[in-house]
Amino acid sequence: MDGALLISDNVMLSLLRPLLVTCLYTLLLPGGQGRIPGYNNGFHYQDISNGNGNGEIYFDGVRLHVESPQHSVSASRGSSVTLPCHYHYEPEIATPRRTRVKWSWLPSNTNTAPSSPEALASETEVMVAMGNRHRSYGTFRGRVRLKRSAPGDMSLVINELQLNDTGRYRCEVIDGLEDESVTVELELRGVAFPYYSQKGRYHFNFVGAKQACQDQDATLATFEQLFVAWEEGLDWCNAGWLADGTVQYPITVPRDGCGGMDLAPGLRSYGQRHRLFHSYDAFCFSASVKGSVYFLKHLTKLNFTEAVQACAIDGSQIAKVGQMYAAWRLMGFDQLRCWLVG
Template identity: 85%
Template sequence: MMLSLLRPLLVFFLSLLLLLLLPGTQGWAPGYSNGFHYQDISNGNGNGEIYFNGVRLLVESPQPSVLATRGSSVILPCHYHYEPEPSTPRRTRVKWSWLPANTITEPASPEDLAKETEVMVTMGNRHRSYGSFKGRVRLRRSAPGDMSLVINELQLNDTGRYRCEVIDGLEDESVTVDLELRGVVFPYYSQKGRYHFNFFEAQQACRDQDATLATFEQLFTAWEDGLDWCNAGWLADGTVQYPITVPRDGCGGVDLAPGLRSYGQRHRLLHRYDAFCFSASVKGIVYFLKHPTKLNFTEAVQACASDGSQIAKVGQLFASWRLKGLDHCDAGWLADGSVRYPINKARSNCGPPEPGVRTFGFPPLFLKYGVYCYL
């Protein structure tokens, strides 16, 4: 009696086991559906594309890189759509993340993904921003599928690679957009003389002058624009390099072609060099203070304060010279105790025949000069 009852059950389970072992039936279970279906990749176009419910998700950007100005707003374009378009809207989650400029490797490595930090996450009408981007970012949403990121009040440290990632169920597609700021690279050394900064001191020295350590790309662009400097300096990636447009003895030799001379990665605590700083547009105005007499450094600081401003920093002077056309032939004190002046229109009695920021170095603080103020 018992065997007659068990026999149908045994036949059912044996049939089920056989069905699971047949080709093409792996993972099948009766009465279960998760709402997603993926076609076999071998049935696709040979490029490893996976189709989601017979619909392909595409995420694109018409601009792989965007150039912007510090303090302004910028739009990083990102759009997604389906092929073919589904008959009903799908719920998607969008995440923007960021890889700072000084950590980008070329070509991109898997480690880059691990170093990315979240900027903004959104699902439907709900969204959340993070870190220094909190309150400064939003999605444009000008049309269906438009997930372009709007960043307000751009800061020096916002440069880098941004990833727009669209997640629909089990499908995840993304595109990257590089953000660069218009600016200027300038070499910077300590009041004590050449080669006194370790990496972290170089970082701080640039920050003190309203700048950041330059990236390799920024220094390369500056070299293309004619920057020639024979002293090695730290860059944001921890390498030490210097740009040469006119090969000569003592700067790699006359036999080497023009370019960036590199010492490679150096010990960030023990090795000491100068710095290459990057400064972008300033929101205020740098001006030469009209004063009846020349000033020592202490008097220069006070004179700017009495005029309702503050003594200008080196990065502010360079940015105003390069990006706003500041041109003045009088030497003046700056906040770090150096004396400089900016020339855009070369002329007699104003130094070399090409434009640039002329420097007197760090003279004794009791000497008398003019002063550049920042308002």
């Protein structure tokens, strides 16, 4: 009886073996319905079925490189600018890859370190593209495109540059599990200048200072913009807000009442101040705009209301402080009264 049972078991095993082999073979067939799921982009990584069984994918030696020949670009307000970004593979590949590119932007008015997690989290999407499909966002919508002058060229073209476009731009190229990026700093050519309330010095909190600069066709200056103005000779004893929420002032000639004689020339900083409760002046930044600046001659002296009307009758508008500084610094004018838009 035991022998018969043993024979029966062996017979059953022999009958099951073809079924087991058939099932296993089906699982390993390329393209079979039972194929082990895994990632395979054809170049960067081998199929997961060749891995270690724990989800690890083997790297096959082809690397994605993203580079920029310029890490800082300057341009004029209202113009077009190209932020260079190129990618390639090492070793080179024979078949074009389907890559995705994302351009993002970290504004100049942030006070976080550019490489910190907080800064990356606060980056704003500018444009994403994959193949011939692309999408732009926010204030960049309709103003940006990819240059694509050669294979691997993902340079960003920004048209009609605005004052608030300054900052650090990140070009990120994504191919499967590969993700590499490079940053390019965009600066506008312009002039930083001090500005204070008609009521006197130190009447602006941060919000008020920001609005005051906007009212004068300008923005709050960055540290870099104020530093350039100091290098060009700006000396101002009153402290003012900057775009990052710090309060500083430029001194070229040390003196009592402006930090003292013992401190070297430079930017004197009060550091971060409470943006609502503390009051100072403002350092604004203005760049050139489309238009013409001219001196309007008049037979008699004019008060402000009469000057506004005179400019309007002449087909223009009264010049703002930011426009005056920009025309003086960038256009060489030394007599400014009216701003002709055109």
